[in-house]
Amino acid sequence: MSETMTPMDAGFDPDRLARIAPFVDKHYISTGKLPNAQFLLARDGAEVLRFGLGTARKDGPALANDTIFRIASMTKPVTSIAFMMLVEEGLVALDDPVTRVIPEFAGLGVYAGGGGDAPFLPVKPAPAMRMVDLLTHMSGLTYGLQNRTNVDAAYRKADLDMARKLPDNDAFVAALAGIPLEFAPGTSWNYSISTDVLGVVVARLSGMTLGEFFRTRIFEPLGMTDTGFDCPADQQHRLADAFAYVPGKPPRLIDPGATSNMVRPAGFHSGGGGLLSTIDDYHKFCRMLVGRGAADDVRIVSPKTLDLMTRNHLPGGADLTQMSKSLFSEAYNAGAGFGLGFGVTIDPARTLIPGSAGEFYWGGMYSTAFFIDPLEGLHMVFMTQLMPSSAYPIRRQLKTLIYAALATSRA
Numbered sequence: 197m198s199e200t201m202t203p204m205d206a207g208f209d210p211d212r213l214a215r216i217a218p219f220v221d222k223h224y225i226s227t228g229k230l231p232n233a234q235f236l237l238a239r240d241g242a243e244v245l246r247f248g249l250g251t252a253r254k255d256g257p258a259l260a261n262d263t264i265f266r267i268a269s270m271t272k273p274v275t276s277i278a279f280m281m282l283v284e285e286g287l288v289a290l291d292d293p294v295t296r297v298i299p300e301f302a303g304l305g306v307y308a309g310g311g312g313d314a315p316f317l318p319v320k321p322a323p324a325m326r327m328v329d330l331l332t333h334m335s336g337l338t339y340g341l342q343n344r345t346n347v348d349a350a351y352r353k354a355d356l357d358m359a360r361k362l363p364d365n366d367a368f369v370a371a372l373a374g375i376p377l378e379f380a381p382g383t384s385w386n387y388s389i390s391t392d393v394l395g396v397v398v399a400r401l402s403g404m405t406l407g408e409f410f411r412t413r414i415f416e417p418l419g420m421t422d423t424g425f426d427c428p429a430d431q432q433h434r435l436a437d438a439f440a441y442v443p444g445k446p447p448r449l450i451d452p453g454a455t456s457n458m459v460r461p462a463g464f465h466s467g468g469g470g471l472l473s474t475i476d477d478y479h480k481f482c483r484m485l486v487g488r489g490a491a492d493d494v495r496i497v498s499p500k501t502l503d504l505m506t507r508n509h510l511p512g513g514a515d516l517t518q519m520s521k522s523l524f525s526e527a528y529n530a531g532a533g534f535g536l537g538f539g540v541t542i543d544p545a546r547t548l549i550p551g552s553a554g555e556f557y558w559g560g561m562y563s564t565a566f567f568i569d570p571l572e573g574l575h576m577v578f579m580t581q582l583m584p585s586s587a588y589p590i591r592r593q594l595k596t597l598i599y600a601a602l603a604t605s606r607a
Contacts, residue, residue, distance in 0.1 A: 207604030268560030276537025311346025336377030395467020508533030
């Protein structure tokens with residue numbers, strides 16, 4: 197069961213902690229920059245601070261603890277945990293070739309020219325893509341939203357970034373198999389649909405849909421009753437509106453909760469960005485992570501598996517400034533590495549934000565975010581619905597405010 201703790205008992209200065217909600221209200225809600233903000237901070241799994249500001253929908257109702265949000269790329273850590281559960285069962289290994297489960301990728305090679313209105317030129321041969329390359333985003337895959345190359349353009353044309361409407365996993369894989377890789381697997385880092393491919397691997401190995409695997413193996417054991425790829429029709433009244441940032445203007449409503457197609461069953465379960473969830477449900481997922489793979493006597497993965505996932509796996513201990521080709525990702529860059537499904541802080545001094553080495557985190561396109569600090573036993577969950585997540589520096593500001601209020605450190 198989730199518990200609560202007073203700020204003082206949790207090692208926080210109550211007055212400093214009390215700055216956070218007014219800061220968010222003054223700079224984001226009252227100004228109309230964000231439609232809403234929901235925040236939860238916990239230490240050792242016990243809730244220390246929670247607040248909600250704004251409304252779930254443009255014309256109401258007020259934000260509630262059971263408001264349903266599109267968590268987008270905060271799906272990725274769930275998919276990564278699911279894959280590592282199968283590794284623990286001996287069904288797959290990190291150095292297995294992806295073609296062992298997705299033989300359709302046998303002909304993938306590196307981009308050599310063409311694209312746009314012309315056909316792609318014959319690809320350059322590439323080393324085999326491994327499962328670990330999917331987990332670390334070093335697969336050579338990309339996102340259309342990167343908007344840099346003809347390969348990105350091909351992803352946009354095939355609508356692979358937001359593949360919910362594709363009929364099934366096979367259609368997704370078939371579309372992807374016809375597009376060259378950006379680079380040879382293992383040689384660079386690029387934020388990509390790698391975790392969507394990983395979700396296909398989980399589905400094929402388990403014999404379930406990804407949603408069914410999540411529900412039976414992760415969500416039900418942890419009590420995450422409101423997380424899934426579809427919003428039940430009888431719960432649509434709880435689904436928040438989604439907005440897009442418009443420079444110099446109020447956010448633009450892009451997906452009203454009352455009429456959202458998120459109530460229609462997804463054909464493709466996007467392991468990279470398809471889940472809906474609530475702040476309470478994702479708090480439960482984070483409690484499991486803070487508990488080194490377990491919460492409330494329910495173990496999802498072993499402590500050593502989670503330790504492996506939250507180490508920096510970039511070659512030579514590099515950070516993302518040295519390895520990343522991405523124009524956009526949910527990661528910090530300086531001082532940040534990447535693990536098996538999580539961004540990882542390797543040098544807080546280089547990030548220029550207070551924190552701890554060994555923190556791991558991720559966020560979503562609609563500006564949702566979470567982080568885990570194993571050293572201090574801290575975790576935060578933040579929910580809102582504004583895309584893109586790069587519109588405002590609120591994640592950095594929240595993290596700064598949290599650590600500024602921490603009075604008792606375990607370092």
